[in-house]
Amino acid sequence: MVGLFQNLLETYEKCSEAVGIVQVDADGNANEKKTLLPIGHMTFKSQICVTIDEDGVFVRASRDNKETTIIAPCTEISAGRSSGIAAHSLCDQLDYVGDINEGKIAAYLSQLNSWKGNIPELNAIYTYVSGKTMMDDLLNSRIFKESEYQTKTDEHGESQLDKEKIRKLGVRFIVQMTDNMVKVWESTELRNAWIDNMSSNSTFNEEAFDYLSGEVVHQVAAQHPKNINSLTGNAKLLSCNDTSGFTFRGRFAKQNDAVIVDYIQSQKMHQMLRWLIANYGYAADSQVIVTWGVDRDTEVKAKVQDNSLDFFENMEEVKTKADILSGTKGGIYADYADKLKNLLQGFGNAKDIKQHFCKICIAVFDAATTGRMGLVFYQELPKNTYLENIVNWHSDTSYFLTAWKKERDEHGKDKNTPIHYIGAPSFDDIVFAVYGKSHGDKSYEILKKNTRKQLLECMFGNFAFPKNMVEMAANRASNPMGFMDLNGKFSENDWKRALSITCALTRKFYKQQKEEIPLELDTDRTNRDYLFGRLLSVADKLESAALYKADKQNTRPTNATKLMSAFRVKPHSTWGILYDQLIPYRNQLNGAGYYQSLIDNILVLFEEGDYEDNSPLSPLYLLGYAAQNRAFLKNNNNEKTEGTDNGYITE
Structure with missing residues (x-):
């Protein structure tokens, strides 16, 4: 974990020029949540803006329609406050700056007084808040x-403000100076003044070094920041201030015996991690995966979770969607796994790879409880190793896949266009193939998190691809009738998607067993599972051809599709049933000579005793099934026939 902290500190230093610069989204709106915060600062939700003059006299007040997130200075204690009294350093809730709670307003004024010095803006705010007229000013401003008023009235018949409802409203200040208006939450000078004040107030007199950076400690961090991951706001990565529980008690007498972390170093590390998660986090429930480069430019375009098409698009900087669509329509599959290899080897436009970072970090965080966040996976790799691992993954796990990209038609309307490519599925695709779609239940999210972590371990941790994951995906793909749409009808598209992804996983599994399964049909392969898969495909296409000839295509699933689940469990006996069911369809196709000849050719490839073996099939049968389907499709595209005696069908 020390390596993680050190890399975060190094990244913060390299990105120092970006500290405090508010990020702007595509629509031009400021997004403070994705801003790299200065040390000693936090994001603060404000809804009330109070304007005063340089003498601390009230000018006006306004209220936003919704909460505005600003960057505001804070103390170590106030950043993690949940109860008790702990005032922020400048902008705070009405509870602290309005005359509601005497103890809290006194704490705020004391905190502001400790660093305001001769700064005119801070002195103006101090003077105004000390006057304790804010509540009257806000009431007169009718904000x-x-x-937010009580239902009962006072002796004059007027409604009273319900202070319990408004006390947590955030307040920010604008100070109207002689020559300009200072929005204190945006002032670089005030931010630097607060940082200087923190740095000069060293409270640690012992000679010790910081456990994260190895530098001399100036101020020990007694509380570390929370809200690192917005999905688990109260979870802390480091916690050492528990004097009543068992964070350090039982092993050490006091906190500093357990760990010593400098406050400034803790701030840098946590601010950097918060920024990385906000900008690059790939989240599921409480788990987040973040990948970054230890450099000024932290973005890693090669995302671990992407499918091959998105990976290549990010790396190659494709100018338009038409560039991707080119050469991939009409059933033609562009081999993006091969394109990625060429990129890594320096062919084509590999500028991004050549200028990549020296070191790339991959970290996975999860929160087991509401207050504790843990590091569950971490790797740091040189740039070449990182890219090679990903490209090897995309090569070994590649198969014929389809993605959908949004385009605009000639009328300017959005339409989805299928993109056929050879490559690896994304993490989300794999979760879909193994577990199906989410129905909002917690157990699904847990399975999803575990799967993503396993896939990362396979990519970068030299772990074998889990056999149980392949088996579960194969079980789902072998049950086509379990894929239903919202209307309760068979969803062929979802099933075909799951089948293709399962084939990709199966190829990966066999590749690590030192067995290469080709993408295209292997007519010489004599493996029992592969051959039974081919037989199932022939039966499916034979019936489809007959239905096409009778103008009944797409009216119902074929018998091969319906019996697929039983076929995997008892292939020999189920094939006998299925073969008998093909009799009327063979008659419709005048004997279906092409298909019957193909069945005979497959049967002679079985080794002695394999055909009669009625034991369950391995996931390899799906590769035989899909490869035979692929061969039919290629023949159909080449011949352009219409489903007559030879049995081809037009799709």
């Missing part, structure tokens, strides 16, 4: 809602 409170009707729902």
Whole structure:
């Protein structure tokens, strides 16, 4: 874990020029949540803006329609406050700056007084808040809602403000100076003044070094920041201030015996991690995966979770969607796994790879409880190793896949266009193939998190691809009738998607067993599972051809599709049943000579005793099934026939 902390500190230093610069989204809106925060600062939700002059006299107040997130200075204690009294350093809730709670307003004024010095803006705010007129000023400005007043009235018949409802409203200040208006939450000078004040107030007199950076400690961090991951706001990565529980008690007498972390170093590390998660986090429930480069440019375009098409698009900087669509329509599959190899080897436009980072970090965080966040996976790799691992994954796990990209038609309307490519599925695709779609239940999210972690371990931790994952995906793909749409009808598209992804996983599994399964049909392969898969495909296409000839295509699933689940469990006996069911369809196709000849050719490839073996099939049979389907499709595209005596069908 020390390596993680050191890399975060190094990244923060290299990105120092970006500290405090508010990020702007595509629509031009400021997004403070994705801003790299200065040390000693936090994001703060404010809804009330109070404007005063340089003498601390009230000018006006306004209220936003919704909460505005700003960057505000804070103390170590106030950043993690949940109860008790702990004032922020400048902008705070009405509870602290309004005359509601005497103890809290006194704490705020004391905190502001400790660093305001001769700074005119801070002195103006101090003077105004000390006057304790804010509540009257806000009431006269009529910024409170009707729902924030009590139903009962006072002796004059007027409704009283319900202070319990408004005390947590955040307040920010604008100071109207002689020559300009200072929005204190945006002032670089005030941010630097607060940082200087923190750095000069060293409270640690012992001679010790920081456990994260190895530098001399100036101020020990007694509380570490929370809200590192917005999905688990209260979870802390480091916690050492528990004097009543068992964070360090039982092993050490006091906190500093357990760990010593400098406050400034803790701030840098946590601010950097928070920024990385906000900008690059790939989240599922409480788990987040983040990948970054230890460099000024932290973005890693080669995302671990992407499918091959998205991976290549990010790396190659494709200018338009038409560039991707080119050469991939009409059933033609562009081999993006091969394109990625060429990129790594320096062919084509490999500028991004050549200028990549020296070191790349991959970290997975999860929160086991509401207050504790843990590091569950971490790797740091040189740039070449990182890219080679990903490209090897995309090569070994490649198969014929289809993605959908949004385009605009000639009328300017959005339409989805299928993109056929050879490559690896994304993490989300794999979760779909293994577990199906989410129905909002917690157990699904747990399975999803475990799967993503396993896939990362396979990519970068030299772990074998889990056999149980392949088996589960194969079980789902072998049950086509379990894929239903919202209307309760058979969803062929979802099933075909799951089948293709399962074939990709199966190829990966066999590749690590030192057995290469070709993408295209292997007519010489004599493996029992592969051959039974081919037989199932022939039966399916034979019936489909007959239905096409009778103008009944797409009216119902074929018998091969319906019996697929039973076929995997008892292939020999189920094939006998299925073969008998093909009799009327063979008659419709005048004997279906092409298909019957193909069945005979497959049967002679079985080794002695394999055909009669009625034991369950391995996932390899799906590769035989899909490869035979692929061969039919290629023949159909080449011949352009219409499903007559030879049995081909037009799709």
